[in-house]
Amino acid sequence: MKFSLFFFDGDGASPRKNPYRLLLESAQFADENGFTAVWTPERHFHAFGGLYPNPSLTSAALATSTQHIQIRAGSLVLPLHHPVRVAEDWAVIDQLSQGRAALAVASGWTMDEFILSRDPHGSRRTVMWKSLEIIQRLWKGDAIPFEDANGRMVEAKALPRPLQSSIPIWITSQSTETFIEAGRTGAHVLTSLLGGDVNDVAGKIRKYRDAWDKQGHEKPKGTVSLMVHTFLGADEEEVKRDIREPFGAYLKTHYGLLEQLAKGMGLDVSLDDFSDDDLDAILSYGIDGFIKQRSLIGTPEGCLNLVKEFAEAGVDELCCLIDFAQDDVGALGSLEYLNQLKSMC
Template sequence: MQFSLFYFDGDGATRNPDAYRLLMDSAAFADTNGLSALWVPERHFHAFGGLYPNPAVIHAALAVATKNVKLRSGSVVMPLHHPVRVAEDWAVVDNLSGGRAGIAMASGWTMEEFVLSREPHGFRRTQMWQGYEQVTRLLAGDSVEFEDADGNLVAAKTLPRPLQPRIPFWVACQSTETFIEAGRRGINVLCSLLGETLDDVAVKIRAYREALDQNGHDPDAGKVTMMVHTFLADDVETAKANVIEPFTEYLRTHYHLLESLAKSMNLNVKLSDFSEDDLETLLKFGVEGFMNGRSLIGSPESVQPFVQALADAGVDETACLIDFVQDYDLVMGGLPKIARLASANAASRPPKTA
């Protein structure tokens, strides 16, 4: 099992000269303490999460500030970008980092993001796969034809070329269909437990491995990365005491996560139906739900059974989402425990090269 750091939040709505301090300092820690990768999302128009509008820009900075850790998007929303721009940006990141870039792609999340797209929101999955095909061809050095403003076809060939012969790709997966399509194409998958149990996702991972095998790919070569909310302390009670208030606020600003959690428990919940007092109770219930069987919150020893369950389900890499706790000292103080957990699990299966 490999361990990496995943970033998702961060208050971009305030003018804070230290807004990227946690990102830069935790990246430096990961680089020198054996963690495998850094995952940066693409998120638009969110006060919490507004630090990450473009993962390529972030990773251009991290490329020259780190030496060892892999630099991956989590994820590039492919329908929002021209394929030429994606290929050029990530080839630059690959060059600056000495060949450490990796791209996870996604079809998109909210409607408001699609002010950046010329295509309707309903076509986003088709656009994602079309964009993937074009970007991979451009990164391989091929010419790809695109229409100019007058409708004329222009053959585009991008520079610089990446250092890696093939930049590794992931696709953000939720539906079984996407897992299977990833297997058909022979690319890696990035998934989570938002709205699902591990047993639910394990079925999809098996379908992914079967699709790899049926389409001529090594079923063991495909990499499954699972994003997991993570906060570790010396003991379980300290971890819970430190995380319950910030995690409650995190769920308050991300109500859709709470509704997804309720749905996964077969509860038909609409937050608009709740009073403020009831909502507070539900938030605490949601925190407990995330802590139990959906997160790495506790001590390195207490979460080990869940790490083993992830491995048994076919997960190769745990991407530890750390910045849902908006407290620099708490998060940085927990990183040595993540490194300890990673070290203890390093020999659990042979590493994959992506």
């Protein structure tokens, strides 16, 4: 099993000194201890992940401060960007990192972020696949025609070219259909346990592998990367006690995002409709469920069996989300225990 570090929840709303300390110092630790990659996301207009509006910028910083780990976007929301800009930015990152760039692409989530797009939220999946095809052609040196603001067609060739002959691509996937399409196109997969468990993911992985084989892609097969909340220590009960309050605060923020998503789907859902007791019950259920079945929270020894379950399900890489607790000191201290778990696998 491969292990990477994953960032998604950095609070961008609370002013503090050196908000990127955890990212930079943990990336250095990962680089020195044989981790596979560091992932940074794209998030907009919400405290949840607010430190990370642009993975191109964070990846460029990591490219020049590390030597070994792969530098990945997790994920770049393609419908929010012109494909030429993506091709140029990530070619620069690939050159700066000496061929260590990779990116997961996504179609987007909430409607609000589509103020950055020329395309409607409803067409986001089609736009993502079309943009990805264009970006990969630009990296190969193809000239692609685009229409400017005056209706004039202009052929564009993106420069510089990436150092790698092909920058690795992950497709951010939750639905079975997206897993299958990723297999057909020969892309890797980035997924999570949002609303499911290891058995749900195992079924999707099987369909991904089947689609890969049917399309006749070259071996080895694509990588399945699973994002998992991670916080490890020496004593399981102490870890769970320490993490419970910050994890509850994190879930409250997460539920706020789910409320936005529901409204984007035309559903009239509001957390205001729930009593405080109801919300506490939901949070308690969410915390207990994540800790027991969907996270690496505890001790290295206590989490080893779950890692084995992930491997048996077909997961190749665990992307360890470490910034959800909003505790830089605690998260940095947890890395030593995560490294112990990695050495056991």
